[in-house]
Amino acid sequence: MPGLIFRRLLMVVPVLLGVSVIVFLVISLIPGDPARAILGTFATPENIADVTRQLGLDQPLPIQYVVWVSHLLHGDLGRSYILHKPVMDEIMARLFPTLLLAGAALVMASAGGILLGIVAAVRQNEWPDKLITISVLIGISTPSFWLGMLLILWFGVRLAWLPVGGMSEMFGGGGIGDIARHLLLPATTLAAVAGAVLVRLTRGAMLEVLRQDYVRTARAKGLTESRVIFVHAFRNALVGIIPVIGLQAGFVLGGAVYVETVFQWPGIGRMLVSAISTRDILLVQGGVLIVAAAYVLINLLTDLAQSLIDPRIRAS
Amino acid sequence: MSAPALNATMPARLSYPRDRPSAFARLTQNRMASFGLLLLSLIVVVVVAAPILPLAPPHVANVAQRLRPPLTPGHFLGTDQVGRDILSRLIWGTRLSLAVGVFAALIASLIGSAIGLLAAFRGGWIDTLLMRGIDMLMAFPYLLLALAIVAALGPGLVNAMIAITIVNVPFFARGVRGAALSIVRTDFMAAARLSGLSDARIVFWELLPNVMPGIVIGLSTTIGWMILETAGLSFLGLGAQPPQADLGGMLGEGRNLLQVAPHVATIPGLVILLLAIGINLIGDGLRDVLDPKLKSGGLARTHARTDAVSLEERSKGLPLPGAAARLPLAIRGLRTHFRIGRAIYAAVDGVDMAIAPGESVGIVGESGSGKTVTALSILGLVATPPGRIVGGEILHYGEELASATLSRLQEIRGRRIAYVFQDPQSTLNPLIRIGEQIAESIRRHQGKSAAEAMRLAVALLESVHIPDPEHKANAYPHELSGGQRQRVGIAIALANDPELIIADEPTTALDVTTQAQVLKLLNELRRERGAALLFISHDFGVIAAVCDRVHVMYGGRVVESGPVAEVLERPRHPYTQRLLACVPELGRRGRQVTPIPGLPPSTDALPPGCAFAPRCHRAAPRCSIGEITLDAVESDHYARCIRVNDA
Numbered sequence: 001m002p003g004l005i006f007r008r009l010l011m012v013v014p015v016l017l018g019v020s021v022i023v024f025l026v027i028s029l030i031p032g033d034p035a036r037a038i039l040g041t042f043a044t045p046e047n048i049a050d051v052t053r054q055l056g057l058d059q060p061l062p063i064q065y066v067v068w069v070s071h072l073l074h075g076d077l078g079r080s081y082i083l084h085k086p087v088m089d090e091i092m093a094r095l096f097p098t099l100l101l102a103g104a105a106l107v108m109a110s111a112g113g114i115l116l117g118i119v120a121a122v123r124q125n126e127w128p129d130k131l132i133t134i135s136v137l138i139g140i141s142t143p144s145f146w147l148g149m150l151l152i153l154w155f156g157v158r159l160a161w162l163p164v165g166g167m168s169e170m171f172g173g174g175g176i177g178d179i180a181r182h183l184l185l186p187a188t189t190l191a192a193v194a195g196a197v198l199v200r201l202t203r204g205a206m207l208e209v210l211r212q213d214y215v216r217t218a219r220a221k222g223l224t225e226s227r228v229i230f231v232h233a234f235r236n237a238l239v240g241i242i243p244v245i246g247l248q249a250g251f252v253l254g255g256a257v258y259v260e261t262v263f264q265w266p267g268i269g270r271m272l273v274s275a276i277s278t279r280d281i282l283l284v285q286g287g288v289l290i291v292a293a294a295y296v297l298i299n300l301l302t303d304l305a306q307s308l309i310d311p312r313i314r315a316s
Numbered sequence: 317m318s319a320p321a322l323n324a325t326m327p328a329r330l331s332y333p334r335d336r337p338s339a340f341a342r343l344t345q346n347r348m349a350s351f352g353l354l355l356l357s358l359i360v361v362v363v364v365a366a367p368i369l370p371l372a373p374p375h376v377a378n379v380a381q382r383l384r385p386p387l388t389p390g391h392f393l394g395t396d397q398v399g400r401d402i403l404s405r406l407i408w409g410t411r412l413s414l415a416v417g418v419f420a421a422l423i424a425s426l427i428g429s430a431i432g433l434l435a436a437f438r439g440g441w442i443d444t445l446l447m448r449g450i451d452m453l454m455a456f457p458y459l460l461l462a463l464a465i466v467a468a469l470g471p472g473l474v475n476a477m478i479a480i481t482i483v484n485v486p487f488f489a490r491g492v493r494g495a496a497l498s499i500v501r502t503d504f505m506a507a508a509r510l511s512g513l514s515d516a517r518i519v520f521w522e523l524l525p526n527v528m529p530g531i532v533i534g535l536s537t538t539i540g541w542m543i544l545e546t547a548g549l550s551f552l553g554l555g556a557q558p559p560q561a562d563l564g565g566m567l568g569e570g571r572n573l574l575q576v577a578p579h580v581a582t583i584p585g586l587v588i589l590l591l592a593i594g595i596n597l598i599g600d601g602l603r604d605v606l607d608p609k610l611k612s613g614g615l616a617r618t619h620a621r622t623d624a625v626s627l628e629e630r631s632k633g634l635p636l637p638g639a640a641a642r643l644p645l646a647i648r649g650l651r652t653h654f655r656i657g658r659a660i661y662a663a664v665d666g667v668d669m670a671i672a673p674g675e676s677v678g679i680v681g682e683s684g685s686g687k688t689v690t691a692l693s694i695l696g697l698v699a700t701p702p703g704r705i706v707g708g709e710i711l712h713y714g715e716e717l718a719s720a721t722l723s724r725l726q727e728i729r730g731r732r733i734a735y736v737f738q739d740p741q742s743t744l745n746p747l748i749r750i751g752e753q754i755a756e757s758i759r760r761h762q763g764k765s766a767a768e769a770m771r772l773a774v775a776l777l778e779s780v781h782i783p784d785p786e787h788k789a790n791a792y793p794h795e796l797s798g799g800q801r802q803r804v805g806i807a808i809a810l811a812n813d814p815e816l817i818i819a820d821e822p823t824t825a826l827d828v829t830t831q832a833q834v835l836k837l838l839n840e841l842r843r844e845r846g847a848a849l850l851f852i853s854h855d856f857g858v859i860a861a862v863c864d865r866v867h868v869m870y871g872g873r874v875v876e877s878g879p880v881a882e883v884l885e886r887p888r889h890p891y892t893q894r895l896l897a898c899v900p901e902l903g904r905r906g907r908q909v910t911p912i913p914g915l916p917p918s919t920d921a922l923p924p925g926c927a928f929a930p931r932c933h934r935a936a937p938r939c940s941i942g943e944i945t946l947d948a949v950e951s952d953h954y955a956r957c958i959r960v961n962d963a
Binding site: 015018019021022023026027029030031121122124137138140141142143144145146149150152153157206207210211212213214215216217218219220221222223224225227228231232235236239249250251253254255257258261262272273275276277279281284285288291292295296299309310311312 | 448451452453455456457458459460461462463464465466467468469470471540544547548551552553554564567571574575578581582585586588589592593595596597600616617618620621695697699722726727728729730731734735737739742743744745746747748756757760761792794795805808811
């Protein structure tokens with residue numbers, strides 16, 4: 001296993017490099033003068049010349065990239081000219097709320113999705129399956145920003161059970177209970193769509209696995225149906241489900257942008273939206289890079305989790 | 317001689333290739349897909365007709381009329397914060413969202429498919445380069461990449477569309493490459509290349525039509541996403557810019573009024589939802605129609621046991637039971653049918669068989685003769701759906717198993733009657749250590765502790781001659797050879813000292829030397845423990861080595877049965893005779909091995925009379941009429957043939 005972890009870690013390096021190249025290239029696609037884009041319309045020619053020199057924008061592209069990466073490795077993503085502070089500081093302050101929100105949503109989506117998927121498969125064509133199938137259809141068709149608003153309207157305004165936003169300071173003294181109450185609605189919103197995808201996948205995977213010969217062997221041994229389903233069938237279905245949980249992590253991290261906006265959650269997503277409208281290019285670049293890196297690492301984890309349950313993957 | 321009989325059965329067989337309705341017809345047969353089609357058509361008709369509908373101008377503000385609730389006269393859905401008519405804005409907004417979604421999906425599928433086809437067709441470094449690039453794009457959370465692109469290009473509907481298009485290209489590229497690759501590697505592609513067809517011709521005439529279903533399925537799913545994602549960007553203020561508004565933009569504008577006038581935001585969201593539901597329903601329907609894996613009946617959950625009709629109905633017309641109460645197994649008139657589509661396959665159609673304690677009984681026959689289904693029916697292991705026990709009784713010491721409760725059946729499974737399956741590659745759970753796969757059965761039936769059960773499992777591994785059993789108990793199935801896996805299968809069957817072991821072609825997947833070893837082992841262990849054996853094989857030689865009695869099956873019925881030596885020496889049914897003629901014998905020169913002409917019948921269209929008549933060299937016209945019974949030809953030897961005593 002340590003050898004496997006090391007090999008997988010090595011494989012992550014080129015992916016991270018690729019991600020950094022793409023982030024770098026996308027930003028250099030900016031039409032016109034990036035320095036002007038960064039500084040805004042009211043910049044003086046001197047300011048622009050300054051920034052151009054500071055960022056090395058007068059250098060050829062590959063050199064710019066090398067300089068950028070070497071700064072990156074020192075934890076320097078440049079300065080936000082709008083917020084007047086280092087990009088890294090702003091991102092680090094907002095990374096935890098985003099990961100908390102996305103993590104909670106992913107856990108809710110996985111647990112709920114897998115559970116409902118198993119129920120739907122086991123009770124195929126009966127009313128629980130039909131109910132779940134229709135809910136899934138609605139789930140994957142629902143825009144999360146709209147769902148968030150509906151939840152705010154109902155639970156926040158009509159029933160006034162839960163706060164609908166105002167999580168301005170994660171550690172503002174409210175404690176874990178306060179964070180959890182603020183987290184519930186946005187995490188549910190974010191989990192709904194990802195969970196629906198996982199229900200569908202789990203249902204299909206379980207139906208497929210329940211047809212396999214080894215399930216018949218398990219039944220022939222006289223094992224109870226619950227043991228057949230949860231030990232013999234589910235473990236095999238999980239091998240196919242885990243990578244998709246990894247994919248849903250990407251979906252959840254992206255969807256966090258909407259949910260953070262709707263619920264005014266102090267995360268990277270909301271920061272990115274306002275940074276795009278203020279043309280705070282370096283902040284966008286840093287934010288996208290860090291979240292993408294987090295996604296790559298989450299996928300590394302799901303990879304390892306998959307090989308933990310499937311000995312055939314460990315062997316190869 | 318056989319010509320008339322052959323002709324008599326032809327029409328039934330010829331009816332096989334049934335007409336398949338067109339893809340579209342099948343799509344409309346799907347209730348959910350039809351609903352989606354209807355929903356989407358309705359929306360499309362309304363938005364296409366938008367310019368000629370009597371709608372208020374969507375962009376004209378009228379502050380005096382602001383924030384009117386729905387159902388206000390003149391404003392069916394009310395007005396927004398500057399007094400614009402919401403219904404009108406909604407229809408124009410839907411028009412925009414739909415157009416953007418469809419257009420972006422088409423462009424993405426076009427670019428993605430082109431990349432995928434190029435990569436698959438060219439292969440080599442082009443493939444590597446393109447796919448690494450695609451991998452990199454897919455390493456991003458998809459929406460985040462779109463945001464980065466919008467950040468670079470600046471907010472606006474066109475830029476949002478470009479961003480959403482770009483992030484969807486990898487999805488198509490990867491899918492199309494995968495599908496195309498499986499075709500590029502086939503023989504007919506190699507033939508097309510060798511025959512000198514131009515590359516363009518191969519790609520557009522051979523490759524593209526084959527990957528088209530995949531592209532269509534992909535499109536149907538992505539259009540939904542793209543509408544949602546573009547709406548999302550507009551919602552964030554990064555897509556459509558005021559006063560122009562798509563559905564997402566309207567939602568975004570309404571967000572700040574959520575508490576004052578919730579209808580401004582909720583109504584556009586509802587339309588997005590309906591639009592997406594319509595598209596997703598069609599997409600699911602299309603996938604069901606076009607995906608070959610789902611075409612063949614779809615995936616049905618297999619039940620814990622085979623369905624059976626009531627015992628009362630099954631035992632109608634059966635003779636009174638004889639000495640069945642003292643036998644570990646007595647099968648009387650067993651009929652197990654499969655219903656697939658409109659056809660019913662009578663896989664087992666009236667089988668009688670009895671096994672005495674310690675006796676070894678064989679069933680021999682070609683594939684499709686019903687021998688495996690007979691064996692699986694005993695403990696209700698035939699997959700339901702589509703299998704169903706529709707007639708006969710299965711008696712275990714007089715206890716009818718097909719009507720026993722599930723929990724009683726589960727007590728018997730593995731404890732009193734155990735199976736050894738064919739193909740140990742697929743019958744052992746790949747994720748569970750083999751020791752545990754044996755031990756769980758011991759724990760289940762003998763209530764032993766985990767440690768004790770594992771100790772017994774190791775002992776069993778030793779008794780089936782697995783070297784280093786303590787160490788091997790921790791191995792996974794893929795770490796064992798085929799012969800070893802089959803020995804594990806035998807160990808599982810022996811785990812609880814059953815009274816009857818049912819072995820279904822346990823040696824077929826093995827090479828000849830291993831076969832002999834496994835057979836010897838199975839035979840020795842069963843004698844040692846005094847278990848009866850039901851042994852299924854297509855190989856008469858193997859049956860002769862292991863069994864006391866043999867039943868020869870053909871077309872779902874026993875056509876001959878008797879003591880093995882007797883049947884071998886004096887086979888009475890022509891089918892048995894032909895089957896024996898197929899067995900090559902070592903050390904006997906000059907003996908000709910003659911295969912049986914023709915194919916076994918499909919059990920959904922069994923000919924009347926003797927099922928073997930169409931292939932039989934001795935068939936007479938009366939062989940194809942009426943019911944032919946299994947009659948005694950000697951004291952303990954039976955054959956189902958009316959010409960058995962004709963010279």
